[in-house]
Amino acid sequence: MTNPQMPYPRPIATVDLVIVALTEAGLEVLLTRRDIEPYAGEWALPGGWIHIDKDIDLEAAACRVLREKTGVETPYLEQLETFGSAGRDPRGWSISVSYVSLIATNQMRLPAAEHRTDVAWTAVTDDTVAVPLSFDHAKIVKSALTRLRNKVEYSTLPVHLLPSGFTLTELQAVYERILGRRIDKSAFRKRIAEVDFVEPVFGEMRRASNRPAQIYRVKAGRSTILFDRTL
Amino acid sequence: MTNPQMPYPRPIATVDLVIVALTEAGLEVLLTRRDIEPYAGEWALPGGWIHIDKDIDLEAAACRVLREKTGVETPYLEQLETFGSAGRDPRGWSISVSYVSLIATNQMRLPAAEHRTDVAWTAVTDDTVAVPLSFDHAKIVKSALTRLRNKVEYSTLPVHLLPSGFTLTELQAVYERILGRRIDKSAFRKRIAEVDFVEPVFGEMRRASNRPAQIYRVKAGRSTILFDRTL
DNA sequence: ATAGTTAGTGTATTTTGTCAACTAAGTTAT
DNA sequence: ATAACTTAGTTGACAAAATACACTAACTAT
Structure with missing residues (x-):
């Protein structure tokens, strides 16, 4: 710093966002089609310039982008990693502060309605989306999903992918689908009880043609808790 | 993005760096005294503007700062968190990409020689340095040390705080000092053996007035490995 | 009633962690 | 020389925890 x-x-x-949801098909990431150069017409992560006159801080900028794209107001939002280099954007030296957001499918004001071709949920396999992405966004997606899978192993993070009322079996299924392996039912319930982050909603049951299941909700202020050990 | x-x-x-070393006194962080406004004369983390003409990417910028301040060439360097807001720097909306670097005390070309008053190693207690810091650097230090302590629990990260040859007892002492608790010798050695990241340097022993201890070094390319379970 | 299905719990076995003792190999004092 | 001391490195008994798997519970459909 000679003369600053x-x-x-x-x-x-x-800021760029990896917005993740879990559908019947598996993990999906929200993509937008770029309408301007560079990479006009190609898929990219939802993102945008930091508006130094409107955004009070980085998280506010990320929230703004999320709101603009999905209408979700109170999401799970976590800073991921910051990518910056001379070459990642043809317009010049650029920095992208990336965020991961987890949302429940039903929380959205359908941003990807059928007739829109500029926003789409895209399936993820092997931490990669099926379509080519602009800039270094494929790297960002990979980083996000690696982090997600690691963190699921020792945190209550997956609740954010479910609606506010859910059964323990449903919660377990989310863990299993992200981790890609079966978890023992009794071990899973023991861990969830220890961490003490959900509570039964008395009277509310999920009914089907079998024994009804108790519906749970997250205890106030305990939505993201880390375990001592892995699952 | 109306018209980009x-x-x-x-x-x-x-970029700002939290450069950490472990001395007899405990964990210490390298600070520099600012020579220009804002906060001229006060302590801050070593850092500097990103030079878009010289730095190829963020990590290169961080490496440059580290080299300028400590002379260390091949450190452990990990991106931490990015802080950005309208108010954190009086000069305007600013982004700080922060990095943690772990270095062995003996690796440095003494940047904090006795007669220099503009660079200093400062002891850390409770994830806080003893002197007030400029900007939001106290928050960055806290974030760095929280991350460090968490990661020590399930990784081989502490080797970077030791010189290249070390005994298992010395390695265990580093874990214990960072975690602030005793670890069982036999459990510790079992874990280290499982992870298989060090190897004995045959013939080299640490000698004292007791049984000599085998000296180990990190196996090539295995310097940072995560454990399955916590220590 | 009975079969089928999923919810939710209990238990035996295996695995892992804890604690403490033990042997090993050197130095130092007598 | 030898006994005392110190730290290195290993071993084994016991307690605690994870795992696998079976069992009971509560409902629907036939």
Whole structure:
């Protein structure tokens, strides 16, 4: 820093979001089609420039992007990793602060309604989406899903992928689908009880042609808790 | 993004480093005294603007700062968290991409030689340094040390705080000092053997007035490995 | 009633962690 | 020389925890 009064040229600064939901098909990521250059017409993560006049901080910028794309107001939002280099954007040296957001499918004001071709949920396999992505967004997606899978192993994070009322069997199924392996029912319930982050909603039951299941909700303020050990 | 061809005003972009070493006194963090406004004369984390003409990417910028301050060339360097807001720097909306670096005390070309008053190692207690820090750097230090302590629990990360040859007892002592609790010798050695990341340097022994101890080194390419379970 | 299905719990077995003792190999004091 | 001391490194008994698997419960459909 020889003379910082003389301003250095500044890099481009953006936030990009990996918005994840779990559907029947598996994990899906929300993508948008770019309407301007560079990469016009191609798929990219929802994101945008930081508006230094409107956004009070990074998280506010990420929230704004999320609201604009999905209408979700109070999501699970976590900073992921920051990518910055001379080459990742043809317009010049750029920084992307990336965030992961988990949302329950039913929480959205359907941003990907059938007739829209500029927003789409895209299935993820092997931490990769099926379509090619602009910039280094494929790397960001991979980073997000690696982090997600690791964290699921020792946290209550998957509740954010479910609606507010759910059964323990449903919760277990979310863990199993993300981890890609079976979990023992009794071990799973023991762990959930220890962590003490859900409570039964008395009277509310999920009914089917079998024994009804108790419906649970997250205890106030305990939505993300880390386990001592892995599942 | 209404018209991104018209450039938005860009935030200030910097990298800041939490450089950690372990001395007899405990964990210490390297601080520098600022020579220019804002906060001239006060302590801050080593850091600097991203030079978009010289730095190829964020990690290169962090490496440059580390080299300038400590002379260390091949450190353990890990991206931590990115802080950005309208208010954290009086000069305007600014982004700080923070990194943690672990270095062995003896690896440095003494940046904090006795006669220098602009660089200093400062003891950490309770994830806080003893002196007040500029900007939001106290928050960055806290974030770094929280991450460090968590990660020590399930990774081989502490080797980076030791010189290249070390005994298992020395390695265990590093874990114990960071975690602040005793670890059972036999359990510790079992875990280290399982992870298989160190190997004995045959013939080299640490000698004292007792039974000599085998000296170990990190196996090539296995310097940072995660455990299945916690220590 | 009975069969079928999923919810929810209990238990035996195996695995893992804890604690403490033990042997090993050197130095130092007598 | 030898006994005392110190730290290195290993072993085994016991307690605690994870795992697998079976069992009981509560409903619907036939």
